Amino acid sequence: MLKTGPITGNHKSAISLKGVEVESLLTKEWLLTNKRGGFSSSTAAGVNTRRYHGLLTGSLNPPENRIASLSCCHETITCSGSEFELSSFEFEGGFGCRGHEHLTGFSKDSGIHYNYDLSWIDITKSVYLLADRDAVILEYKFSNVYDKFDFAIRPFTAMRSFHGLQKSNALLSSEWRTDGLAVIAEDLRHGELFLRSSQMWFEKDAQWWYNFAYRIDKRRGQDFVEDLWSPGIFKTHIDNDCKIYLCASLGEYEKSHDILDFDPRVTVHKLRRAKKHKNPEAKHDQVLQSLTDAAEQFVIQRNVDGKKFSTILAGYPWFMDWGRDVFIALPGLLLSTGKHDQAASVLTAFAEAVSEGMIPNRFDDYNGSAHYNSIDASLWFINAAFEYFQETGDKELFDRKLIPAIRYIVESYQKMTRFGIHADEDGLISGGDEDTQLTWMDAKFDGISFTPRYGKAVEINALWYSALCSLAEYYRENDDKAAATWMDAEHYGNRAQIVADSFCKVFWNEEKGYLNDCVLPDGTADCSLRPNQIYAVALPFSPLSRKQQEMVVEVVQDHLLTDYGLRTLSPIDTRYRGRYVGHQGLRDSAYHQGTVWPHLIGPFIEAYLWVNGLEKKTLQKAGEFLAPLIKHINEDGCLGSIAEIFDGDSPQQPRGCFAQAWAVAEVLRSYKMINLKS
Secondary structure, eight states: OOOEEOOOTTEEEEEETOOOOOOHHTOOOOEOTTTSSSSSEEETTOOOTTTTOEEEEEEEEEEEEEEEEEEEEEEEEEEEEEEEEEOOETTTTOOOGGGGGGEEEEESSSSEEEEEEEESSSEEEEEOOOSSSSEEEEEEEEOOOOEEEEEEEEEEEEEEETTTTOOTOOOOEEEEOOSSSSEETTTTTTOOEEEEOOOOOEEEEEEEEEEEOOHHHTOOOOOOOOEEEEEEEEEEEEEEEEEEEEEEESSSSGGGGGOOHHHHHHHHHHHHHHHHHHHHGTTTTTTHHHHHHHTTTTTEEEEEEEEEEEOOEEEEEEOOOOOOHHHHIIIIIIIIOOHHHHHHHHHHHHHTTTTBBBSSSSEOOTTTOOOOOSSSSSHHHHHHHHHHHHHHOOHHIIIIIIIHHHHHHHHHHOOOGGGGGOOOOOSSSEEEOOOOOOOSSSOOETTHHHHHHOOHHHHHHHHHHHHHHHHHHHHHHOSSHHHHHHHEEEHHHHHHHHHHHHHOOOOOOTTTTEEEEOOOTTTTTOOOOOOOGGHHHHSOOOOOOOHHHHHHHHHHHHEEETTEEEEEEEESSSTTOOOOOSSSSHHHHHHHTOOOOOGGGHHHHHHHHHHHOOOOOHHHHHHHHHHHHHHHTTSSSSTTTTTTOSSSSSSSSSSSSSEHHHHHHHHHHHHHHHHHHH
């Protein structure tokens, strides 16, 4: 059975691999990230099982245009005529290289470490991703060397969009440039990969290797076979204990020279990571430190008109900085970790991108253009902005940058903006039609919308009510006692009261004892039992009576709560899908029809504590709700992070993105909520 060690003082997750079957190792993934949106990722077996795995994926225009550059390496040791492989590859016909058979251990701290035992030599292969650039350093430590041998590294390059797959008709070439090798893809502007080693010589031997197979892509019904190109082999002779380095960097050649001093660079990288992640609050709390480390991976920088702003990637390996995800995640990732300057930067960047009273829901992967196709992202921005103000008291930024954007959003939603989003006569927000998917439950395949939620959605109007109440409270408590301020307070307060009255009339289902999920424009109520209603209790202001709040929490707990978060639909519903598997259409049909989303544990725990009080017994129970997800961080899926979704049915396997920002954020926020209150 696979055993995972506890998190040690340096937050190191370790796995003993003796006697462990390779199939178990292939389900354990790892992730290293930098501040540009780049990353390095693979499995505990060292086998790439999805197109997004690779030693170096970098960004040509952070965080856009991410390029899978260095995919993997074929490492061999030749001693006395016998050859030993350290690498493992899975091809369409099965495993062609089986270096995992020599693995004895795997661990993750500031880097990734594979331990090998060849009986006559001990080897540790480490992977380090630099924080400030798209560069990866491979370190090979040889110890207890009893005989001389040859060591060779054949790098395999993909040089393609990280969403795609490479084929052998690609135009790839290489050339030696004084102190290193440049790998060039004709169709990538400024997308050259540079390979260097100060201890090894290079022999040109260009080869295509065919039919690398990615089992996770195959399971997802996608193309799963790729060809990879190698320019040649780096070689050296070894006859004593030593360290060998190979560096790969993506970008402009002139800017990559200072990575040549490998060993000190690795040392500096380790120290910088340790210092950056040092959290006094977590000094004696390894769970909190583990969550803080996980949170750090999603906070990156975005270039906007020559300026750098902080932003939050929604998830690895494939998401960008989606507005909805950013502002659901911001309180947990940045405010609860004391990163107020970064929170201010994120809020400012999105505030400056408001258009027609909407913030971007996402930025394009390739050209950075903003897409305004969400009804809730702007409302989550407002919620996060008020959370920031409450946490920091930063009135200067709030008044100068955030309040103007908030008021613009509210007035635009009140009157009319894109997709017919407007406040109806009853004060509630309505928007969209049968052809649009504007809420977070937006799965659509082959023209089929699996969760049609146009009209009035329950969480949208819970957010709307809370936004109006927050504005009214802000102006009531504003130091400026001018008449205009009091008029603003009264204006937003009156509108909030209208929304509260309508909310209960429209959404409360007396027969069911919970909130309708959505009300269509023709007045038809969708009474599906879904988790969206929990926000009507968890947000700072609730339009529900105390009794109604208690009933919502109870029904959600009884029907939707699982070990890993809330199901998106009750299992007793005929549309329920308990497995997120198969091709795109099958997966989309389950995405919000029973699949569990771990980030929903945050609002559930907040609502649970609100209606049940903060007694020791209640806090202990809330901690029990959270425990399986905390255990998941270091035992399942992507080690050191939390998956996007889980199956609704047992055993609840992690699915989707292997590392999701709002999942980590809400678990971190909930953990601090429980422990601070206890």
